[in-house]
Amino acid sequence: MIFVFTKKCTALLLALCLFFCLPATASALSFADMDGDGRILAADARLVLRAAVGLTPTTAEMRNAGDVNGDGNLNPDDARAVLRLAVGLGNKDDSGLRGMDGARLIGLTSNEYRIYEKDGSTYIDGILIANKTYSLPSTYDPGDLLPECKQAFNAMCDDAWYYDDINLYEVSGFRSYATQKRIYNNYVASDGKAEADTYSARPGHSEHQSGLALDVNSLKNAFAYTAEGKWLAANCHKYGFILRYPYGKSDKTGYIYEPWHIRYVGVERATKIYNSGLCLEEYYGITSQYNY
Ligand SMILES: [Zn+2]
Known part of the structure; x- marks a missing residue:
């Protein structure tokens, strides 16, 4: 009798576990991983396609995970995007993420670049993104320009001076979250x-916090018409920098034209972006808008 009772109890417990555990598992569904097995x-x-056409009942979490184009619905376009992810497309270049443990796929840009999140920061195409849409946590604090950025800038300044009599210098480099907060609040x-x-x-949204951006020579529009400003615009990509807020792109970058603000992205990317004539947001297919 006791044996039967125990068996029943076990079955009941198991059923209860399944009942309560399944929704818990479902709530942890991550981007595009509809069945929660940790892989796309x-x-x-x-599953996305079946859900889109109403063949599979879905939970809110499944709809959230499967809506990879973020239009608020599950439709065949989402299924297509998930399939492309599954077969290795939609990641034009993830090479910069190799060895980056714990990076979590959180989305896909409109140009089909994968968006990763790690420690509260956003990465696309292997580079850190800081704009009005994507922020850096207050704890992100390299304390100075990152070595790769500093070395590239020094090499650029040396060459500009040596070959072309152009004098470039940093007027503003790394800024901490706290510093940016003070500056922004003053403005x-x-x-x-x-x-x-x-x-x-706004604090957390400044590229200066990344340690990968700096302002050169002068914070005036007239800088664009100086020999130094022209040299910077024409040559900085050869050293891995892009003019981050180009002329005529304010609606995309979210900022006014800043001929002095450069961002380090590496020579290969900088050259591609420079040749495309696009700003960073257009090139990757992302927005730069505050959502608060
Ligand atoms: Zn700047």
């Missing part, structure tokens, strides 16, 4: 929030 495979694409106090948002980043 053709089976996930099939808001004097010009108002709406105006300040066009030229100063």
Whole structure:
């Protein structure tokens, strides 16, 4: 009798476990991983398609995980995108992420680049992204320009001076979260929030916090017409930098034209972006808009 009771109890416990555990597992579904097995495979694409056409009942978490184009619905386009991810497409270049443990796939850009999150920061094409949409956590603090950025900048300054009599120098490099907070709040106090948002980043959104961006020579538009400004625009990609906020791209970058602000992305990417004539946001297919 006791034996039977125990067996029943065990069965009941198991059923209860399954009942309560399954939704818990489902709530941990990550981007494009519809069945929660930790991988993005053709089976996930099939699930998205079946859900999109109403053949498979879905939970809110499944709809969230499967809506890879972020339009709020599950449709065949999502299934197609998941299938492309499953077969290794939609990652035009993830090479920079090799060896980056713990990076989590969180989305796909409109140009089909994978968006990764690690320690609260966002990476696309292997590079750190900081703009109005993607922020850096307050704890991200390299304390200075990162070595690769510093070395590339020094090499560029040396060559500019040696070969072309061009004198380039840093006027503003790394800025911590706390420093940016102080600067931004000062601008808001004097010009108002709406105006300040066009030229100063909110704390966590400044590229200067990344340690990969710096301002060169002069913070004036006239810098673009100087020999130094022209040299920088024409040559910085050869050293791995891009003009981050180019002329006529304010609606994409979220910032006014800044001929002095350069961002290190590596020579290969910088050259591709320079040749494309696109700003970083257009090149990768991302937005730069505050969502708060
Ligand atoms: Zn700057």
